Amino acid sequence: MDRAQIVIVGGGIVGASIAYHLATKGVRDVVVLERDTLGSGSTTRNAGGIRLQFSTEVNVRLSQRSIPMIERFSDEIGVDPDLHQVGYLFLITTDADAAVFERSLALWERLGVPARRLDREGVRAVFPELRADDVRFATFCQKDGYCDPTSLLNGYVGRARTHGVTFVEAEPVVAIAREGGRVASVRTPKRDIACEVVVDAAGPWAAQVGALAGVSIPITPLRRQIFVTDPVAGLDHDFPLTVEMATSFYFHRESGGVLMGMADPADKPGFDDSVNWGFLPTIVERALDRLPRLEKANVKTGWAGFYEDTPDKHPVLGRVEGLDGFVCAAGFSGHGLMHAPAAGEAIAELIVDGRTTLDISPLALSRYARGQLVTEHNVI
Numbered sequence: 459m460d461r462a463q464i465v466i467v468g469g470g471i472v473g474a475s476i477a478y479h480l481a482t483k484g485v486r487d488v489v490v491l492e493r494d495t496l497g498s499g500s501t502t503r504n505a506g507g508i509r510l511q512f513s514t515e516v517n518v519r520l521s522q523r524s525i526p527m528i529e530r531f532s533d534e535i536g537v538d539p540d541l542h543q544v545g546y547l548f549l550i551t552t553d554a555d556a557a558v559f560e561r562s563l564a565l566w567e568r569l570g571v572p573a574r575r576l577d578r579e580g581v582r583a584v585f586p587e588l589r590a591d592d593v594r595f596a597t598f599c600q601k602d603g604y605c606d607p608t609s610l611l612n613g614y615v616g617r618a619r620t621h622g623v624t625f626v627e628a629e630p631v632v633a634i635a636r637e638g639g640r641v642a643s644v645r646t647p648k649r650d651i652a653c654e655v656v657v658d659a660a661g662p663w664a665a666q667v668g669a670l671a672g673v674s675i676p677i678t679p680l681r682r683q684i685f686v687t688d689p690v691a692g693l694d695h696d697f698p699l700t701v702e703m704a705t706s707f708y709f710h711r712e713s714g715g716v717l718m719g720m721a722d723p724a725d726k727p728g729f730d731d732s733v734n735w736g737f738l739p740t741i742v743e744r745a746l747d748r749l750p751r752l753e754k755a756n757v758k759t760g761w762a763g764f765y766e767d768t769p770d771k772h773p774v775l776g777r778v779e780g781l782d783g784f785v786c787a788a789g790f791s792g793h794g795l796m797h798a799p800a801a802g803e804a805i806a807e808l809i810v811d812g813r814t815t816l817d818i819s820p821l822a823l824s825r826y827a828r829g830q831l832v833t834e835h836n837v838i
């Protein structure tokens with residue numbers, strides 16, 4: 459039987475960040491097992507968005523940890539994450555969203571988030587081409603924006619490898635053995651690996667990995683799609699990542715064109731990641747309504763991936779009670795890229811130091827059994 463101190467299941471951004479942070483704390487006897495290729499899950503299919511503007515304190519605090527880590531990524535890791543801090547602009551058009559965002563503005567002020575409330579004039583000032591005559595108000599935070607997911611992944615993987623972490627592709631974990639209330643080993647089609655700790659960082663597949671260890675984790679895959687246009691004449695400058703909160707339609711600048719996404723309310727949980735081109739007209743309608751300049755733009759590509767959805771739209775982070783050595787770091791509900799730096803640091807601290815410098819106790823799996831849920835509202 460092979461041996462490793464820690465086995466991380468899943469070679470996406472979360473697994474890579476945990477591996478890197480373990481390595482920087484001197485733990486190098488780490489194997490990351492990826493069943494496909496590194497980043498082949500949601501990590502290379504997302505919009506790259508990073509933001510502080512969440513409705514719950516724990517999500518804001520995860521972002522407050524993560525964003526500075528992305529800001530200094532080039533210096534620390536040596537890879538440019540192509541960070542564009544152009545701000546997130548949330549457009550509020552309904553009573554229900556207005557009430558939530560008024561509460562969020564108070565939360566942000568208390569937590570030191572530099573977000574501000576904008577009236578229509580203010581919206582025009584930050585994004586003149588946008589149609590905003592129906593907007594009741596907007597919120598804007600200049601620290602928010604987007605970055606390149608592949609660069610973040612490659613940076614963490616490269617640095618972790620340099621420190622001695624092993625990443626293995628095309629080797630799925632198919633069984634997890636328990637002995638006397640703790641994890642003992644993982645099995646792949648090629649071998650068994652004895653280990654002290656198993657980290658479930660399998661993103662949308664985390665519930666399946668949990669089930670291998672007899673742990674029930676409420677994470678379900680939800681398809682989300684992205685479409686990208688060719689370069690658009692007259693939009694050759696940066697503009698905020700803009701979210702129409704009432705419909706979840708969002709867009710940001712991408713390679714001179716526009717990247718757009720929107721949740722399809724008809725999508726049911728499941729592992730179908732084919733592109734539903736039939737939903738494109740709905741997105742295009744929202745796009746033309748908000749940004750008439752897109753009239754002549756061509757959609758050049760589209761793809762689909764999965765949100766790793768939890769009932770309260772927060773991740774499951776930390777040790778799992780009842781099974782020593784089993785740690786979960788998944789279920790970010792569409793925010794895993796931006797929260798991977800903080801999550802990786804916290805899980806490494808938990809494993810090595812036994813405690814974390816960021817309070818992740820509200821994110822324990824046991825919150826579901828206790829019924830102690832606070833739901834994130836600002837999910838796109």
Ligand SMILES: Cc1cc2nc3c(=O)[nH]c(=O)nc-3n(C[C@H](O)[C@H](O)[C@H](O)COP(=O)(O)OP(=O)(O)OC[C@H]3O[C@@H](n4cnc5c(N)ncnc54)[C@H](O)[C@@H]3O)c2cc1C
Pocket residue numbers: 467468469470471472473491492493494495496497498499500501502503504505506507508629630631632659660661662663667681682683684719762763764765766787788789790791792793794795796797
């Ligand atoms: C369209 C879209 C837009 C998004 N936009 C954003 C955004 O703007 N900002 C943001 O922060 N987040 C966004 N997200 C969410 C983000 O992509 C995810 O939260 C993040 O990638 C989760 O990373 P992960 O490492 O947990 O999961 P993944 O990247 O999915 O990695 C999990 C890995 O585990 C592997 N795996 C599964 N089972 C096994 C097994 N048994 N053995 C070994 N390996 C296994 C998988 O192959 C996969 O590579 C978006 C997602 C989508 C789909």
